[in-house]
Amino acid sequence: MAGNDISSGPGNAGRAQARHEAAEFLLRRHRFRPAEALPWLIAIAAFFVFPDRMTFGSQVLVMILFAISLDLILGYAGIVTLGHAAFFGVGAYTVGLASARLGWTEPISGLFAAAIMAALAGFISGWFLLRYRGLTLLMLTLATAIMILETGNFRSDITGGYDGMPGLVFQPVLGMFEYDLYGRTNYLYALAVLAVVFFFVRRIVYSPFGQALTGIRENVRRMHAIGSPVHRRLVTVYTIAAAIAGVAGALFTQTNAYVTLTVFDFDTSAKVLVMLILGGTGRLYGAFIGAAVYLILEDHLSKLSPTFWQFGIGILLLVTVLFARRGILGVIEDLGRFRSWKGRIRMVPGRIVWSNVQWKGIGMAAFDGALIGLAVGFAANVGRTNLLWSWFVTEPLSVLAWTAAGAALVAAINIGYLVYAERSATGSTPR
Amino acid sequence: MPQVATIAVSILFDGLAYAMFLFITAVGLSVTMGLMNFVNLAHGAFAMAGGYFVVSLTQSYGVDFISSLIIASVLVGLISIRFERRLYRPLYKAGELDQVLLTIGLAFMAIAAFTFFYGPIPKSVPLPQWLQGNVDLGFRAFPRYRAFLIVLGLFLVAVLWYGFERTNIGARIRAAVDNRRMAESVGINVDLLFTVTFAIGSGLAALGGGLAIQLFGLTPYFAVLYLVLFLIVVAVGGLGSLKGTLMAALLLGIVDTAGKYLIAEAGGFFIYVITVIVLLLKPAGFYGRQ
Amino acid sequence: MKLFRWLGLTALALTVGGAAQAETVKIGVVLPFSGANADLGHQIDKAFDLYIKLHAKDIAPHKVEIVKRDEGPPTGAQAKTVATELITNDKVQILTGFVFSPSAIAMAPVLTQAKTPLIIANAGTAWITNLSPYIARLSFSMWHPAYPMGAFAFDKIGCKTAALAYTDFPPGKDSTDAFKAGFEKAGGKVGLSIPLGSPVQVPDFTPFFQRIKDAKPDCMYVFIPSGAHATGVMKAYGDLGMRAAGVKLIGPMDLIPDNKLQDMGDAAIGTIVMGHYSVDLDNAANKAFLKEWHAAYGKDSYPDFMSAAGWDTMHAIFDTIKKLDGKVSDGAKVIEAMKGWTTNGPRGQVTIDADTRDIIQDQHAMEVVRKADGKLGVKILGTTKAVKDECKAQKIGRCGT
Known part of the structure; x- marks a missing residue:
């Protein structure tokens, strides 16, 4: 082990050896894997398969970029924040104000300006706030973002307030590519920016600096103990992440040709956080999967039912937490690993011992099932009766039937699961 | 200057009423987050559910307002037990990110479900005659409903304080907040304790939701609309501290009211400025453990 | 062969006789169906649905196809994305709805670019109609x-x-x-x-x-x-x-x-x-509107000023479809046809100002x-x-x- 070598190595030779090994390790991890080409190929394929949906497509790319910036601080440095929208908004307003008030309409230099402004905001706020952790940090970042929003609303003569800045104009990208109605230029532009930023982030993550961040996430005290400048590193990565969020915000303004103060909202911060956790934190590609899955599902569900689509999103989040603790990417990784386990799982036909524990579990499942059945029955019958709750009173038989059906169904599922678990899990699974 | 005195009295009165609403709704969240280390973003959903039960009870069944409040809180408290047992418990040891995802998901589902049953139009409740209008004390008129909020809030503070500080179960809760393992090893059934406190916290949230209808109206979106406010109260007060939550609610309620009255142009600002100042000085809140 | 000749003759007869080709007009409805302001969206949506249900036969043989999308929060971005996609992907010919001013403001350049008309059913910031010649407003300005x-x-x-x-x-x-x-x-x-x-x-x-x-x-x-x-x-x-x-x-x-x-x-x-509206307004159109509303949504459900504007919005769109004989793919013609449009709706007499494309009421x-x-x-x-x-x-x- 590299660590042992450092402590026990008697001289320079041992230390050099250890450094070499560590460098080898980092390089090995840094190497590109073939699977990494997949998201990019999908993104390019989408351009040709859905040429009419590129307006939506560019919004997905912008959110992916935003989620990546959050992943850098949340997934790698372990900084949980609810105010990341602040930097997104600063970037968005930098290009917006530059275009509307200064006539600075060149898009790519706008991205750099946005990155610098957001980095500045990240550096200043990070310097003060990153001494704190946990709920305190959450609330401080959140309050900071909302204070920026309130300031913007206070000076709505400059910012345009909640009505935003209409009619923002940007020059064609590189002076050549006009923005078209279908958003195709926007999509390719956003994709190019995403690719550049992504490989920059990837380098950071696999650098010694990135390893130090992971160390801070895993054990701050130890990093302090080995003399790592923890605060400085956190502020550095926070500044970088803020700059990237600023780029995402600038892209957001440019692709929409519009911006309002709602970019600073709590909703923006919370949504990107949910997307990232959904995809899986600390993996870079989790941001891709999370943002894409969330937004595509939202798009589909809100087409199916503009009113109740949130229910579907809720179920997705619930299922992810209960069955895929490490996000969607975690599941994919597990599936990949599963192949190598298969040979080792022994299928021992077991005998189920019906003890009290099982019966109690089935009883609880039946009780839950009864409640679920009751709720579903209520939902199914609510339109037919005039008083909202009167179904419970006027149709006791129907109530009973729904309840019993729910209880029976869920209990049956539970028994089935028990049998399945007994059959398959008697062997030892390497976990 | 008598003018200044009257203004001060009315700010104090309005602020106190607002503070009591904040306290009642947020105290459950504080205990959940302090005792179980659980980030419960669905807390607002329980409050919203309580509000809608009150609406149904008063409008469809003619139950009077006060009884509806009690029934709704008990009902939501009982229902929340199922949620705690089934969904929350498996995640006590998981990271806060998973908890955020679960509870946000629950809040989303609650919003959609209540929109389905009640529609998106804001609801209000008929108040009994004795809660309408105001009492004029000569120099100033005081809305009765707000006086009621203050009285009810102070009553609940007293009850909770007694329960927390003077009863056996309160002692157990405090022990579990301070050191869960030690509490378990001296034979306290911490699991049961969690369930009971969770139910009480959710019931109180439901009560807060019922009381809020008169102030803010009630839509399904209530589940997340005021969540930030509750989180701020919890953070400023310190996790799991009854005294802290009360102090935070009082401070934020009164400062917010004073800000709105005196400098309305920057009305939205004050509550966040106070939050930042307090947390920069006392990162764990007023009475939180470092 | 005989059959083909017959078919050809019939077709000829139809064209010569001037019988209208049945067109299907695609209308994109963008309203906040979810979120904190969902009830505003539903008030207008109910009026839209009701009008379409009762008056679908008025534009026969043409038909309308409605595509509804969630306007989302008042950020402008969400509404712009879904509305742009309604144009590029769903190929709608007319857009309507829009409760929030930011949504309409964000959408204005796209409308000009796509030459798609937007008939606003609520968004009330006064200067919105100046942003694009393809915007007409049936609701109100502040x-x-x-x-x-x-x-x-x-x-x-x-x-x-x-x-x-x-x-x-x-x-x-x-x-x-x-x-x-x-x-x-x-x-x-x-x-x-x-x-x-x-x-x-x-x-x-x-x-x-x-x-x-x-x-x-x-x-x-x-x-x-x-x-x-x-x-x-x-x-x-x-x-x-x-x-x-x-x-x-x-x-x-x-x-x-x-x-x-x-x-x-x-x-x-x-x-x-x-x-401009209250359920107690005393005019024949309002009485009929209320009667239909209560019949469709129950006696405890009331339309409000937004619903009344929504009703007139759909009315204007239907009249335009009739006037253009279903050929609404040219956005400039649609707007042109709407200028000066007038009716006696639930709000009383309303007219679209030919100069500003805003409402007179x-x-x-x-x-x-x-x-x-x-x-x-x-x-x-x-x-x-x-x-x-x-x-x-x-x-x-x-x-x-």
Whole structure:
């Protein structure tokens, strides 16, 4: 082990050896894997398969970029924040104000300006706030973002307030590519920016600096103990992440040709956080999967039912937490690993011992099932009766039937699961 | 200057009423987050559910307002037990990110479900005659409903304080907040304790939701609309501290009211400025453990 | 062969006979179906659905196909994305809906680029119609009720001094500016002007109103986004006993949306608003509209001023489809056909101003009273006929461009 070598190595030779090994390790991890080409190929394929949906497509790319910036601080440095929208908004307003008030309409230099402004905001706020952790940090970042929003609303003569800045104009990208109605230029532009930023982030993550961040996430005290400048590193990565969020915000303004103060909202911060956790934190590609899955599902569900689509999103989040603790990417990784386990799982036909524990579990499942059945029955019958709750009173038989059906169904599922678990899990699974 | 005195009295009165609403709704969240280390973003959903039960009870069944409040809180408290047992418990040891995802998901589902049953139009409740209008004390008129909020809030503070500080179960809760393992090893059934406190916290949230209808109206979106406010109260007060939550609610309620009255142009600002100042000085809140 | 000849002849006969080709017109409806303001979207959506259900046969042999999308929060971005996709992906020919001004503002350049008409059913920031020649508005501008209210408040209600209170976002400022312009022109004096916080969260109104009560103006002009805010205002106003203290509550019709009026209780009685619609408006079209509404959505469901505008919006779209014989793929022609369109709808006579593509409609001063049947309702105190958007007439700020 590299660590042992450092402590026990008697001289320079041992230390050099250890450094070499560590460098080898980092390089090995840094190497590109073939699977990494997949998201990019999908993104390019989408351009040709859905040429009419590129307006939506560019919004997905912008959110992916935003989620990546959050992943850098949340997934790698372990900084949980609810105010990341602040930097997104600063970037968005930098290009917006530059275009509307200064006539600075060149898009790519706008991205750099946005990155610098957001980095500045990240550096200043990070310097003060990153001494704190946990709920305190959450609330401080959140309050900071909302204070920026309130300031913007206070000076709505400059910012345009909640009505935003209409009619923002940007020059064609590189002076050549006009923005078209279908958003195709926007999509390719956003994709190019995403690719550049992504490989920059990837380098950071696999650098010694990135390893130090992971160390801070895993054990701050130890990093302090080995003399790592923890605060400085956190502020550095926070500044970088803020700059990237600023780029995402600038892209957001440019692709929409519009911006309002709602970019600073709590909703923006919370949504990107949910997307990232959904995809899986600390993996870079989790941001891709999370943002894409969330937004595509939202798009589909809100087409199916503009009113109740949130229910579907809720179920997705619930299922992810209960069955895929490490996000969607975690599941994919597990599936990949599963192949190598298969040979080792022994299928021992077991005998189920019906003890009290099982019966109690089935009883609880039946009780839950009864409640679920009751709720579903209520939902199914609510339109037919005039008083909202009167179904419970006027149709006791129907109530009973729904309840019993729910209880029976869920209990049956539970028994089935028990049998399945007994059959398959008697062997030892390497976990 | 008598003018200044009257203004001060009315700010104090309005602020106190607002503070009591904040306290009642947020105290459950504080205990959940302090005792179980659980980030419960669905807390607002329980409050919203309580509000809608009150609406149904008063409008469809003619139950009077006060009884509806009690029934709704008990009902939501009982229902929340199922949620705690089934969904929350498996995640006590998981990271806060998973908890955020679960509870946000629950809040989303609650919003959609209540929109389905009640529609998106804001609801209000008929108040009994004795809660309408105001009492004029000569120099100033005081809305009765707000006086009621203050009285009810102070009553609940007293009850909770007694329960927390003077009863056996309160002692157990405090022990579990301070050191869960030690509490378990001296034979306290911490699991049961969690369930009971969770139910009480959710019931109180439901009560807060019922009381809020008169102030803010009630839509399904209530589940997340005021969540930030509750989180701020919890953070400023310190996790799991009854005294802290009360102090935070009082401070934020009164400062917010004073800000709105005196400098309305920057009305939205004050509550966040106070939050930042307090947390920069006392990162764990007023009475939180470092 | 004979069959083919016959077919050909029939086809020829149809064309020569001038029988219309049955066209299917695709209409994109963008409204907030979810989120904090979902109820506003539903009020308009119900009116759309009802109109289409009752009048689908009017445009025969043509048909309409409705594609509904969620406008989302008032960020502009969400609405812009879905509306752009309605044009590029779903190929809708006409867009309608749009509750939030930011959505319409964000969408304006796309409309010009795509040459797709947007018929606004709510969004009320005055200068929106200036942003694209493909926008027509059937609802109102903030100036419609607020400007005439200024003169009415001074002359008829007897307000010599007034305090303003508004939700702190552009429509709020728009509305209070308009009121102030009309009120000061008439000779009134505006004292306090108090912002009431964000449009999303309903704030605790009491401290704001307490301050106004202490200042003792004759009237308090309040603008809030119609929704949960309205009930909150009324409760705080009633609880503080402001009417007894001599502060009259006035405002645009957003204060007393008909679907929330019954919940407001006695506190609302005596409130005077200016607006284009109330369920108590006495005209034949409104009576028919109400009857159909109650038949479709139950007797406890009420349309409000947004629903009335939604009804007229769909009416205008249907008339245009009829006028153009279903050929609505040219957006410029659609807008051209709408200019000067007029009808007697639930709101009374409404006309689309050929110059500004904005609505011309009557404004009624209405006082909340308890009606004979015990329900709350309004009494019409006075009517200003055919009100145009004063902001554009006077070229104030962005309205002048």
